[in-house]
Structure formats: C-alpha cells, structure tokens
Amino acid sequence: MLDGGGRALALPAIPYPNVERGSAVRRDSVYAADVIVVGTGAGGATTAAALAAMGHDVLMVEEGDLHRTESFTTDPPTMLGRLYRDAGTSLIFGTPPILFAEGKCVGGSTVINGGMCWRTPDFVLDRWDREHRIPDVSPRAMQPWFEAAERILHVESNDERTWGRHSRSFADGAAKLGWPTRVNPRNMDRCVGLNNCALGCPTGAKQSMLVTEVPRALRHGARLLAQARVEKILFSGSRAIGVRGHLVGDNDRPTYRFEARAPLVVLAAGARHTPGLMMRSRLRSAALGRNLRTHPNAKVVGVFDEPLDPWIGAHQTHQIHHFLEDGILMACAAVPPGILAMGTPGLAAEHAARMRRYNHLMTAATLVEDTGEGRVRLGPDRQPVMSFRLSSQDVETIHRGVALTAQVLFSAGARSVWLPFAHLPEIHSVDELAKIETLLRKPGKIELMTVHIMGSARMSRDGGDGVVDPSGLVHGVTGLAVADASLFPSSIGVNPQETIVALALRNAERIAATLTRPKALRAQAASSVPAAERVPATASGVGR
Amino acid sequence: MTAGDPADQPRLLGRGSERILRACMTAIRPRGSGFDQPVDDDVLLGVDRYLSSLPPLLRVGMPLGMRLLEYGPPLFAKPRRWTTFSRLPREEQLAYFSGWLHAGGLRGNLALGLRTVIYLVFYQHPEVLASLGVDWEGRARDLVQERAALLAQRAQAGPASGRRGDDA
Numbered sequence: 001m002l003d004g005g006g007r008a009l010a011l012p013a014i015p016y017p018n019v020e021r022g023s024a025v026r027r028d029s030v031y032a033a034d035v036i037v038v039g040t041g042a043g044g045a046t047t048a049a050a051l052a053a054m055g056h057d058v059l060m061v062e063e064g065d066l067h068r069t070e071s072f073t074t075d076p077p078t079m080l081g082r083l084y085r086d087a088g089t090s091l092i093f094g095t096p097p098i099l100f101a102e103g104k105c106v107g108g109s110t111v112i113n114g115g116m117c118w119r120t121p122d123f124v125l126d127r128w129d130r131e132h133r134i135p136d137v138s139p140r141a142m143q144p145w146f147e148a149a150e151r152i153l154h155v156e157s158n159d160e161r162t163w164g165r166h167s168r169s170f171a172d173g174a175a176k177l178g179w180p181t182r183v184n185p186r187n188m189d190r191c192v193g194l195n196n197c198a199l200g201c202p203t204g205a206k207q208s209m210l211v212t213e214v215p216r217a218l219r220h221g222a223r224l225l226a227q228a229r230v231e232k233i234l235f236s237g238s239r240a241i242g243v244r245g246h247l248v249g250d251n252d253r254p255t256y257r258f259e260a261r262a263p264l265v266v267l268a269a270g271a272r273h274t275p276g277l278m279m280r281s282r283l284r285s286a287a288l289g290r291n292l293r294t295h296p297n298a299k300v301v302g303v304f305d306e307p308l309d310p311w312i313g314a315h316q317t318h319q320i321h322h323f324l325e326d327g328i329l330m331a332c333a334a335v336p337p338g339i340l341a342m343g344t345p346g347l348a349a350e351h352a353a354r355m356r357r358y359n360h361l362m363t364a365a366t367l368v369e370d371t372g373e374g375r376v377r378l379g380p381d382r383q384p385v386m387s388f389r390l391s392s393q394d395v396e397t398i399h400r401g402v403a404l405t406a407q408v409l410f411s412a413g414a415r416s417v418w419l420p421f422a423h424l425p426e427i428h429s430v431d432e433l434a435k436i437e438t439l440l441r442k443p444g445k446i447e448l449m450t451v452h453i454m455g456s457a458r459m460s461r462d463g464g465d466g467v468v469d470p471s472g473l474v475h476g477v478t479g480l481a482v483a484d485a486s487l488f489p490s491s492i493g494v495n496p497q498e499t500i501v502a503l504a505l506r507n508a509e510r511i512a513a514t515l516t517r518p519k520a521l522r523a524q525a526a527s528s529v530p531a532a533e534r535v536p537a538t539a540s541g542v543g544r
Numbered sequence: 545m546t547a548g549d550p551a552d553q554p555r556l557l558g559r560g561s562e563r564i565l566r567a568c569m570t571a572i573r574p575r576g577s578g579f580d581q582p583v584d585d586d587v588l589l590g591v592d593r594y595l596s597s598l599p600p601l602l603r604v605g606m607p608l609g610m611r612l613l614e615y616g617p618p619l620f621a622k623p624r625r626w627t628t629f630s631r632l633p634r635e636e637q638l639a640y641f642s643g644w645l646h647a648g649g650l651r652g653n654l655a656l657g658l659r660t661v662i663y664l665v666f667y668q669h670p671e672v673l674a675s676l677g678v679d680w681e682g683r684a685r686d687l688v689q690e691r692a693a694l695l696a697q698r699a700q701a702g703p704a705s706g707r708r709g710d711d712a
Binding site: 311 | 571572573574575576577578579590591593594596597598599601602638641642645657659660661663664665666667668672673676677678680681683684687688690691692694695698
C-alpha cells in the first residue's frame with residue numbers, strides 16, 4: 001500500500017528471517033529437519049510455532065508465496081490472483097455446485113478470512129465427546145486451549161466507532177425481532193475498520209498467521225520454504241520420513257524438484273489438499289476423504305431506501321446465534337462492488353440498475369451446520385476434487401435460514417430482498433416470506449458458496465471410522481500427523497479458525513512427545529539424504 | 545491501470561480470444577444508470593490478467609470454450625444464425641449470451657464464469673467506483689496511516705501496552 005506520492009506508509013515492517021522462495025532456487029534441493037509442516041494456515045503455523053518454541057528444528061513448506069502486508073491492495077482481481085487458490089474459482093461439485101474459496105499464500109486462509117474467532121459451541125464438543133468418543137475435547141477440557149488460542153490470535157471485539165451503518169442496521173433489525181446479536185470476537189490488533197479482510201489486511205491489524213505465528217516460528221529458528229508444492233509423502237515401511245514435490249515459479253508453474261526429510265511430518269494443507277496428499281501417497285483408510293463438511297452459505301441481499309454505505313465500516317461485526325442449535329448462523333458483511341456484482345442477477349442494463357443501488361444494499365448470509373456428506377477424491381490430474389450432497393435436512397435448514405435472514409432485513413427496513421433461489425429471486429414484503437416456506441425444494445436452484453471445509457481426515461478412537469487418532473496422529477502410521485480442519489469429527493456451525501488453532505495447540509504437545517531425542521532423529525534423517533544432494537549450511541537462507 | 549502500459553498487456557488470450565471477449569463485454573457490460581464510462585479496454589486487460597491466474601485446466605479450457613461460444617450461433621442461437629457471436633448485433637449477442645447462461649452444464653458454467661470475471665473487473669474500475677461514490681482505495685490509504693499512528697502512539701507509551709500473545 002503506497003501513499004498518494006508512491007511512498008510506502010510507515011507501518012512497522014515484520015522481519016521474516018530464514019525464508020527461501022521456490023522461484024529463487026535454480027536447482028533440485030534437499031532439506032532436513034526435525035519436523036516438516038506442510039501448510040502455513042491456522043493449523044500449520046500454530047503447530048510450527050509451538051514446536052519451534054519447544055526447540056525443535058521445524059521446516060514449514062508452503063505452496064503459496066510470501067506476500068507481505070505492505071504489498072496488499074484493495075483491488076479484488078489482483079488480490080484474488082495473488083492470495084487465493086485457483087484465483088478464488090474452486091468448486092465443490094454436486095447439486096447445487098458450491099463455490100469455494102481458500103487461501104494459497106503464507107498464512108493460508110487466515111490471510112483472507114474475516115477474522116471471526118468463535119469457540120467451538122459446547123453442544124458440538126459434547127457431541128464429539130459422547131458420540132465420537134474423542135477424549136479431552138469436552139468444553140471444560142478445551143477451555144485452556146481456547147484461552148491460549150485467543151492469546152495467540154489476539155482476539156478482541158471491534159471498537160464501536162468502526163461499526164458501519166449496515167452493521168448497526170442489521171443488529172437493530174434483529175433486536176426488533178427479539179433475537180439477540182453477538183458482537184464478533186475477531187483476531188485483530190487495533191482494527192480501524194477498513195473491511196479489506198478478504199483481500200488481505202493492508203493495515204496489518206488482522207492478526208493472521210502471516211503476522212503472528214509464522215514470524216513467531218521463524219524467530220524461534222524455524223525455516224520457511226515458500227512456493228513449494230508437496231506432491232507426495234515419503235515412507236520407510238510404515239514410518240513417514242519426509243515429503244517430495246516441486247518448487248514453483250512466480251507464474252505458479254513447477255520448476256525444480258525438492259525433497260525434505262524429517263522424522264515427523266505434519267499435514268496442514270486444508271481439508272481438500274491434506275486428504276489429497278495422503279491419497280497421492282497411497283495411504284489407505286476407509287474414512288480418508290469421506291465425511292467432508294462444507295458449512296453451505298446462502299446470500300440474502302436487502303434493498304433499502306436510505307443509504308447504508310456498505311463499504312464503510314468493519315467487515316463483520318455481529319452474528320445472530322439465536323438459532324445455532326438448529327444449525328443456523330446469520331450475519332451481514334460488507335463486500336466490495338465487484339464481489340457483490342458477481343452474484344447479482346441480471347445482465348447489461350438490468351444488472352446496472354441493480355448495482356446502481358450499491359450504497360443502499362445490505363449483504364447478509366445464513367451459514368448452515370450441514371449434515372450431508374461430501375467426499376474428496378483424486379481427479380484425472382491427481383489433484384483432489386470435492387463433491388458434496390446436501391441432505392434433505394440441509395435443504396430445509398437452508399430455506400429456513402434464508403427466511404429468517406430475510407425477516408431480519410425486512411425488520412431492519414428493507415424494501416425488497418434478493419434471495420439465493422433461481423425460482424424465487426426476490427420478495428417485496430414480509431408477507432411474502434411464506435413463499436419461501438411453500439417453495440418447491442429444488443437443491444439445483446439454490447446458489448451456495450462456502451469458505452469453510454472440514455472433516456475429510458477426521459479424528460476417531462480407532463482407524464475404522466476415522467483417519468487420525470484423538471491427538472491428530474495418523475492411525476497405523478508413525479511420524480505423520482494432521483493439524484487442520486480435516487480432523488474435525490463433524491461440522492461445527494461457526495467460523496472454524498479458533499477451533500483449528502486450539503486443537504493444533506492441544507495436539508502439538510502430544511505430537512512433540514513422539515519426537516524423543518530430536519537431534520538424534522534429525523541426524524538419522526539427514527544421514528538418509530545422499531551426501532551429494534545435501535544443501536550446504538551456507539547455500540541458502542533455509543539450509544543450515 | 546492504463547492500456548498503454550506493457551505490463552498490463554494481455555498475457556493469456558490471443559487475438560481471437562480477445563475479439564470474443566470484447567464481444568462478450570459489448571453484449572453484457574452494464575449500460576445506463578450512470579455506468580457508461582469508456583473503460584472497456586481497461587476491463588479487457590484486467591480480465592486477461594485475472595484469467596492468467598486461473599488453474600492450468602481452466603487456462604486451457606477457457607479459450608476453447610470461448611471458441612465454442614463464438615462459433616455456436618448456428619447451433620445454439622434461437623433462431624439459428626449463420627454467423628459468429630462477435631458479428632451479431634448487440635441485442636442478439638445479449639440474447640444469445642443469456643441463452644448460454646441459462647443453459648446449465650458446461651455452457652452455463654462458461655457463460656457464468658465470463659460474466660463473473662467481467663463484472664468483477666468492471667465494477668472495481670476506479671472510474672466506476674467513483675461513479676458509485678466509493679473510494680475504497682482512498683479510505684485504505686487514510687486508515688493505514690491512522691493505524692500506523694496508533695501503533696506509534698503505543699510504542700511511545702512503552703512495552704506495558706504491548707499486544708498479547710507476542711513472546712518476542
């Protein structure tokens with residue numbers, strides 16, 4: 001971000017020592033460490049920092065590039081290309097297809113999320129405890145881990161001065177209905193309410209992994225290899241001994257090969273790529289790639305007579321949790337005109353007439369705690385492909401959630417409401433809400449998107465119905481763990497960032513316990529690398 | 545963004561695809577309601593830059609799909625037309641594109657993808673944002689400075705007011 005004269009503004013720069021970018025490497029390379037962490041999102045960076053702080057030699061391997069806060073802009077096409085996987089065009093196949101977005105950069109999806117930090121609801125933890133028989137995940141057992149996660153994430157609520165008119169109006173609408181709103185706890189440090197969260201925070205206020213746990217891990221001596229695409233986990237018998245893949249250039253195309261060896265490999269590449277990587281590495285488990293959950297989101301837009309200026313004010317300040325136990329969460333969030341236009345109906349003059357009212361629009365959404373089941377499989381190009389089937393209960397919950405959200409918007413004063421149903425695109429009064437109730441249930445006619453996926457390598461007591469044990473270690477394999485939302489036993493119904501961090505902290509200590517005599521194991525791992533391929537200590541910023 | 549800047553020249557689309565993309569823009573670009581800014585060249589460059597960051601399968605598939613759109617009127621236009629999409633009159637282009645959008649399947653997805661990217665880039669153009677009264681960039685500049693000042697104040701106040709969770 002530059003000022004009007006092109007000079008960099010004076011935000012304190014964060015040092016990133018021990019970083020090597022794949023595009024700068026001009027040969028095949030081999031690395032050795034105590035621990036390799038694949039992915040630098042909420043789970044990966046937290047695990048890396050925790051293990052590095054314990055004194056282990058950690059190598060973080062990240063497919064995306066290191067984009068510093070100073071490089072963030074407010075231009076969606078530019079930032080979608082830089083920070084998002086597939087430039088934000090990923091899809092979960094099914095009826096309907098669900099548009100999916102995740103980060104692909106150092107810091108992972110924490111760089112592009114809204115920063116909402118909610119503890120896993122107690123009723124979800126109770127379910128994990130009772131139905132899935134996962135030990136030490138009861139609300140009481142998890143409390144210290146949530147507290148630790150909130151310290152790391154620097155969780156606080158937005159100052160009221162940063163609330164936008166649209167946020168206040170949404171909260172007022174809920175209050176008139178007698179539905180309490182909750183102010184979002186968010187990971188931020190003196191947020192000034194710019195609302196550029198989804199494109200990377202140029203003020204540096206959002207405490208994403210890019211500005212918290214990644215630099216902390218590096219300060220504790222961890223190394224970061226960015227622009228490095230892991231393609232396979234290496235095994236010796238049933239023990240994981242490292243990873244192999246390709247470095248990528250600035251154009252995202254593969255260049256040189258790399259291999260990294262360590263007695264412990266932690267996968268934190270997200271609920272799509274973590275199981276994909278395990279499948280490509282020929283790991284077999286009946287539950288691998290199954291149980292994918294997607295938190296389907298349905299957008300509901302209110303059209304108001306008075307201006308709401310939705311581009312002014314913090315990203316998302318309130319949520320309605322009143323129907324959380326019914327699987328429904330509601331919120332409103334401001335989005336830039338270009339992003340809103342993507343999903344606004346109409347073409348040419350019709351589209352223009354709708355978008356002309358941009359400053360009078362309130363974009364709300366309902367997030368559903370899904371019960372349907374999705375899968376991750378390998379496609380013909382050996383990349384993981386997701387599919388998801390809404391259950392009939394999900395379809396009902398989405399319709400109810402949309403109706404409740406529309407009710408909030410009408411209560412807030414909306415003149416009309418745009419719905420996510422192709423066969424009922426708009427309603428004009430609260431009396432027409434009944435049309436949603438009687439609407440023919442056609443899943444293919446619902447427009448859905450999501451930014452949360454989970455459950456595709458879930459925790460279980462034994463290997464029969466899960467992939468990892470309650471500590472995140474993969475059943476039947478030594479030296480391999482998972483530390484992202486893949487390991488959730490079920491959908492959680494709220495933003496998953498804090499749950500991922502809390503579980504990563506909880507599991508880091510357990511994983512570390514498997515690393516006895518780390519120096520000796522590191523030497524053992526290094527000795528398995530042919531001498532000619534070893535990176536000399538002075539060869540790069542990473543090798544040591 | 546300026547069309548003359550070599551760094552902004554199209555990187556993915558060849559001349560044929562560019563012609564088809566321009567026809568799509570002519571057909572569906574927002575019109576009236578204060579959205580008649582002469583920004584089509586800039587939008588074309590922005591769309592091209594965005595398309596070049598798509599995954600490999602889409603980078604290959606998108607130009608192929610655009611060829612199908614271009615040569616499709618004899619098959620898909622209602623009534624059938626023995627010409628190319630880019631040579632149709634604007635109103636017919638709009639009706640033909642709209643038919644693709646609602647066709648579902650691969651045709652629907654392609655039209656939806658093109659529509660999505662064109663509108664994303666169009667509505668973020670500085671002139672279009674200005675016409676909406678939106679100054680996101682200017683606000684960002686101000687707020688980055690505001691937060692820098694807040695951090696400077698805190699640094700002056702001393703380490704006791706430092707952030708939580710930082711072990712540095």
